[in-house]
Amino acid sequence: MADDIPILDLAPLLAGEPDALERLGPQLHRAFTEVGFYFIRNHGVPAALIEEAFAAAARFHAQPLEAKLAMPFNRDNIGYLPMRGNTTRMNAVDGIKKPNGNEAVFFKRELPEDHPDRLSGRRFRGPNQWPADLPGFRETALAYAGAMETLGRRLVPIYAAALGLPHDWFEDKFREPMFTLRMTHYPHQAPTAPEDEWGLAPHADTSFMTILAQNKVPGLSIRLPDGRWIDAPALDGTFLVNGGMMLRRWTNHTFLATPHRVTNRSGQERYAIPFFMDCDYEAVMAPVPTCVTPENPPRYPPFTYLEFMNEYSGANYGDRPAAGVALQGA
Ligand SMILES: O=C(O)CCC(=O)C(=O)O
Ligand SMILES: [Fe+2]
Numbered sequence: 001m002a003d004d005i006p007i008l009d010l011a012p013l014l015a016g017e018p019d020a021l022e023r024l025g026p027q028l029h030r031a032f033t034e035v036g037f038y039f040i041r042n043h044g045v046p047a048a049l050i051e052e053a054f055a056a057a058a059r060f061h062a063q064p065l066e067a068k069l070a071m072p073f074n075r076d077n078i079g080y081l082p083m084r085g086n087t088t089r090m091n092a093v094d095g096i097k098k099p100n101g102n103e104a105v106f107f108k109r110e111l112p113e114d115h116p117d118r119l120s121g122r123r124f125r126g127p128n129q130w131p132a133d134l135p136g137f138r139e140t141a142l143a144y145a146g147a148m149e150t151l152g153r154r155l156v157p158i159y160a161a162a163l164g165l166p167h168d169w170f171e172d173k174f175r176e177p178m179f180t181l182r183m184t185h186y187p188h189q190a191p192t193a194p195e196d197e198w199g200l201a202p203h204a205d206t207s208f209m210t211i212l213a214q215n216k217v218p219g220l221s222i223r224l225p226d227g228r229w230i231d232a233p234a235l236d237g238t239f240l241v242n243g244g245m246m247l248r249r250w251t252n253h254t255f256l257a258t259p260h261r262v263t264n265r266s267g268q269e270r271y272a273i274p275f276f277m278d279c280d281y282e283a284v285m286a287p288v289p290t291c292v293t294p295e296n297p298p299r300y301p302p303f304t305y306l307e308f309m310n311e312y313s314g315a316n317y318g319d320r321p322a323a324g325v326a327l328q329g330a
Contacts, residue, residue: 004035004224004230005031005035005037005038005039005222005232005233005240006027006030006031006035006038006039007038007039007040007041007235007238008024008027008028008031008038008039008040008041008158009040009041009042010024010040010041010042010043010044010154011041011042012024013154013158014042014043014044014154021157021158021160021161021167022161024158024161024162025158025160025161025162026162028158028159028161028162029162029163032162032243032247032251032254032255032256033254033255033256034225034256035224035225035256035258036222036225036242036243036255036256036257036258037222037232037240037241037242037258037260038240038241038242039235039238039239039240039241040155040238040239040241041235041237041238043151043238043239044151045147045148045151045239046147047237049143049144049147050144050213050214050273052140052143052144053140053141053144053183053213053273054213054271054273055140056134056136056137056140056141056144056183057183057184057185057271057272057273058185058269058271059134059137060105060131060134060137060183061103061105061183061185061271063131063133063134065082067131067132067133068080068082068103068105068131069082070132071105071129071130071131073085073106074126074129075123075126076108076123076124076125076126077106077108077124077180077309077313078106078107078108078126078127078128078129079105079106079129080103080104080105080106080129081103081104081105081106082103083101083102083103083187084099084100084101085099085100085103086099086100098196098197098198098201100198100199100200100201101186101187101189101197101198101199101200101264102184102185102186102187102199102200102262103184103185104182104183104184104185105182105183106180106181106182107128107141107145107180107181107183108124108125108128108178108179108180108181109145109176109178109179110127110128110142111125111127113127117281122281122306123306123309123310124178124281124305124306124309125281141181141183144181144273144275145179145181145275148179148181148211148275148277149177149179149275149277151211151239152177152179152209152211152275152277153174153177155209155241156170156171156174156209157170157171159247163251163254163288163290163291164290165288165289165290170279172283173279173280173283173285174279174280174283175280176280176281177208177277177278177279177280178277178278178279178280178281178305179275179276179277179278180207180275180276181273181274181275181276182272182273182274182275182276183271183272183273184200184271184272184273184274185269185270185271186199186200186219186262186264186269186270186271186272187264187269188264188265188266188267188268188269188270189263189264189265190265191265193265197263198261198262198263199219199261199262199263199264199270200261200262201261202223202259202260202261203259203260203261204244204245204248204257204258204259204260205242205243205244205245205257205276206244206245206246206276206278206308206309206312207243207244207245207246207247207276207277207278208243208244208246208247208250208277208278208279209241209242209243209244209247209276209277209278210241210242210243210244210274210275210276210277211239211240211241211274211275211277212239212240212241212242212272212273212274212275213239213272213273213274214234214235214236214237214238214239214240215234215270215271215272216234217264217266217268217269217270217271218231218232218234218266219262219263219264219265219266219270220232220260220261220262220272221260221261221262221263222258222259222260223258223259223260223261224258225256225258229261232260242257242258242260243255243256243257243258244257244276245257245308245312246278246279246285246305246308249285249299249300249303249308250285250287250288251287251288251291252287252288252291252292252296252298252299252300253291253296253299254288254291254296278305279305280305281304281305281306282304283304283305284302284303284304285302285303285304285308286298286302287299287300287302
């Protein structure tokens, strides 16, 4: 099944070979017009760091429930969301009725306390919440998020090449990109559980780019554009990357935001550590010029991260997510 999902080798790019982007661009274009997912290999992220991040996710969720509830999910989309704490409605693929069978914790970029956005209380710019009794957890989460951000920013010029843009076209829009690190725990579901009892119901991500570390425990499946659901293949030493709704809107529907879902009937606990990367807080996502033609006029007015996320999370949103808010990471 790996045949369905293109594999991009990053070695030439990371080695600085001059024609690397020219060669990767068409591969990415094919991935995002035919599948919506691609693998990357030779990405330069140490396997030990990935292992550590998975272990940190397991340690976090092994804490007593009270410790996790002490850092409740908030209006910045930061903190802990308990089991069955949300139901996929927005971006839902089929009529989803049951809450998601996972618990998750969300972290964003650390901003200095005197950062203007912190001082003015801008949404999605608040402080991370950290567990009080997990030595080393914060360091690992930040190291992993840092490695993912570096990797994500290396990938962005490939998107420009794929879209027929100058290779630095996105550069001033990804100077300090928004991101979310999500650490999810999917308890094992009984083999007899109903079909529609999802670990994570079918959805499209909100992100520009989602980077997902390979999971030793299966459970993720992907809906190809022809409607077939395939199990995500686990290729050693790779990351699986997909695009979300922001990429789809920004590219005026040229690129796919492919639905996917999780069920964990493996008999083991499953953890996942997706990293969702978006553009800068202030960047304006106006339809990419090469994606606008007389036959495909702009489908959306220009928008920002904040506008998109406010709309996505529901306008009337207090300190807690409104009941039924869908939450797929970023
Ligand atoms: O658990 C996984 O493998 C994928 C998770 C996912 O799709 C998400 O968090 O948006
Ligand atoms: Fe997802």
